[in-house]
Amino acid sequence: MLQIPPYRFSRRIQATPRSMIREILKVTERPDIISFAGGLPSPAFLDTSGVARAAEHVLTEDGCAALQYATSEGFMPLREWIAGRYKTRFGLFVDPEEVLITHGSQQTLDILGRIFIDEGDPVAIEAPGYLGAIQAFSQYMPTFHTVPLREEGADPMTFADILEQTRPVFSYVIPNSQNPSGITYTTGCRKELAGIHKESSTLLIEDDAYGEIRFTREKRPSFGNLLPREKVVLLGSFSKIVSPGLRIGWLCAEKEIIDQAVTAKQASDLHSNIFAQRMLCRYLQENDIDTHISRITGAYAAQCSLMLRLMDELFPVEVRYTRPDGGMFIWLTLPPGCSAMELWRRALAENVAILPGTPFYTDGAGDHGVRLNFSNSDEERIVAGMTLLARVLERYLEECRRG
Amino acid sequence: MLQIPPYRFSRRIQATPRSMIREILKVTERPDIISFAGGLPSPAFLDTSGVARAAEHVLTEDGCAALQYATSEGFMPLREWIAGRYKTRFGLFVDPEEVLITHGSQQTLDILGRIFIDEGDPVAIEAPGYLGAIQAFSQYMPTFHTVPLREEGADPMTFADILEQTRPVFSYVIPNSQNPSGITYTTGCRKELAGIHKESSTLLIEDDAYGEIRFTREKRPSFGNLLPREKVVLLGSFSKIVSPGLRIGWLCAEKEIIDQAVTAKQASDLHSNIFAQRMLCRYLQENDIDTHISRITGAYAAQCSLMLRLMDELFPVEVRYTRPDGGMFIWLTLPPGCSAMELWRRALAENVAILPGTPFYTDGAGDHGVRLNFSNSDEERIVAGMTLLARVLERYLEECRRG
Secondary structure, three states, X not given: OXXXXXXXXXXHHHOXXXXXXXXXXXXXXXXXXXXXXXXXXXXXXXXXXXHHHXXXXXXXXXXXXXXXXXXXXXXXXXXXXXXXXXXXXXXXXXXXXXXXEEOXXXXXXXXXXXXXXXXXXXXXXXXXXXXXXHHHHHOOOOEEEEEEEEOOEEOHHHXXXXXXXXXXXXXXXXXXXXXXXXXXXXXXXXHHHHHHHHOOOOEEEEEOOOOOOEOXXXXXXXXXXXXXXXXXXXXXXXXXXXXXXXXOEEEEOOHHXXXXXXXXXXXXXXXXOHHHHHHHHHHHHHOOHHHHXXXXXXXXXXXXXXXXXXXXXXXXXXXXXXXXXXXXXXXXXXXOOOOHHHHHHHHHHOOEXXXXXXXXXXXXXXXXXXXXXXXXXXXXXXXXXXXXXXXXHHHHHHXXXXX | OOOOOOOOOOHHHHOOOOOHHHHHHHHXXXXXXXXXXXXXXXXXXXXXXXXXXXXXXXXXXXXXXXXXXXXXXXXXXXXXXXXXXHHHHHOOOOOHHHEEEEOOHHHHHHHHHHHHOOOOOEEEEEEOOOHHHHHHHHOOOOEEEEEEEEOOEEOHHHHHHHHHHHOOXXXXXXXXXXXXXXXXXXXHHHHXXXXXXXXXXXXXXXXXXXXXXXXXXXXXXXXXXXXXXXXXXXXXXXXXXXXXXXXXXXXXXXXXXXXHHHHHHHHHHOOOOHHHHHHXXXXXXXXXXXXXXXXXXXXXXXXXXXXXXXXHHHOOOOOEEOOOOEOOEEEEEOOOOOOHXXXXXXXXXXXXXXXXXXXXXXXXXXXXXXXXXXXXXXXXXXXXXXXXXXXXXXXXXXXXXXX
């Protein structure tokens, strides 16, 4: 007899894609696997002793305030640090009241979906786009309109068409070292997109999770420089520069948006872990974060460049790939007729893990693409893994050619 | 010229009540105010040195794993501790895989709303009900059906009618030291409600945030003892026994529900702060939590009893109130014609803060009720505050009588 379960789940959660990454990472936790599938920062730059000092100072000096309930908006000195950083990096004047601390970037995305998306609302997003954003927004059941990525950034023509024809509630972009493609928008592309958005009713959301991880000194403007404050929401995170495990990110926007975001934040989890906020703030005061960041970028630049060199040498010429100048990812495009899922299976049989491109597309496309992470593997594993992957690729492409 | 803002907010966030508590707490942060308005645990039991030791041990011994990305389900040893606690407290056998770690109870409520509520779905909730739950669920736009609280617990007759007539997706109850009323359901009431739910299609959600803070030794069963696993979701939190600032709570349910909750958790914020999870787990291993809890309950019992004694002596007889045997709150009922909002204003003028009852009702009722917190005030402030409040009450009731 079939038993009917005594509950049923919401349409919303049924519409939410389960992250393939999570399932794939479970496999790749095996120590014998060389994994380029995840999106983890290098453990070499997780400064446990610096964090331990900050933790001790907070608990000794701040006392009970570090363990008690706190405000939904976040710890003011941390909001001030973030506002100051916008000044240093972009010459942007941000009021600390325009910054809301969240439990990591993923929560920022969830809050934005929650306060802006009604069912069926149009949303513009890059293709390929960040899978965490696709997952967060999907819960609120928007209609996605995708803008293909070119070498210079998201295609302005497509963007203009989408904005004119569908009037999205917002556009979501990662202009610096985009996840998954590794592409950084040119200044020209940014200006063009800003112009298109300025004349539309569409808010632009700039996710800058990788903006501090740049391999060149060349400066690119933030959309915060190019658009009036009420047209842009800026997102940031400490995951790539201090620690992802602490789950601290933020959202910067004009006060009217912050007000609604605070209501959503409060309904979500009251406030972010206050001990972690105070500890992080202390860590930023006690350590030279710029030196720390330049160590991270130095290492990632070397890892990325090694990976690209090996791909240049060893990969079949039909496989194309991006040449990132920052961030943590390279994006591969397989020749027509080849499947990234099939490549994933074959590579895993050789103990190499990659991430197939499908979850980065809102429409189930993307089986031609592969995301490779270079931040979490040392030189030795990069050499070993790329050598293995090159061999798998060669054999697979040979088969594809034969049909 | 009126400028039209370049965005509009979702219906969902417009349907979400902003917490009155937050606004009220802002006023009561002034040190000259004696506040019974908040819901804060006593700072005396926030063990900063114990937490500092645990933090140091985690960062020294667990190393990078304490700062890296982690699994959405939560830190396994902490899930095991929670499963073990169900065994000790209730003789319940819980698989650690049936426990999901959340960023505090509020996030658990948000996740439950997210996975179960489609717009318009019926939800059964106590009246007065916990305002955080009303706020979390409201985002998903259910139709609330309220069950009045009696001395023995939520009224079974009303519950039976609601379940039969509207078939709610779930019932949400706080059977131990309910927030805001302070009422603890009798064993008889629990059995009756379990019986009613067993024969319905409605899931029962038991929020047990205060279950460890009991002033008597008398044991009451959990709904986990009275209902089959697939009919009940159990919620818990470390906020009242270790620290609210760390934001760690949990949800315990059968695997099918956990699966959906994990998807929602992942879309919400990937995972809870792993450093905090490991630190808390370490804290529970290194300290005698039962002794710690008995110190907390001893102090709160004394504070509650002092407050009740002063109310017995000083309050006008027309004011009725509950006599809690646990938790952190007493609920006052004003005589007809008196307004809790007006009392709040008058008390605040005398530097005493109370919490008016309106936000605990889904329909704007509740202006006859007042919630008083006894956990966060020492003896001296309780005596001073109750004396002032008695005087304000006396004068106000006199005016009400005169009309």
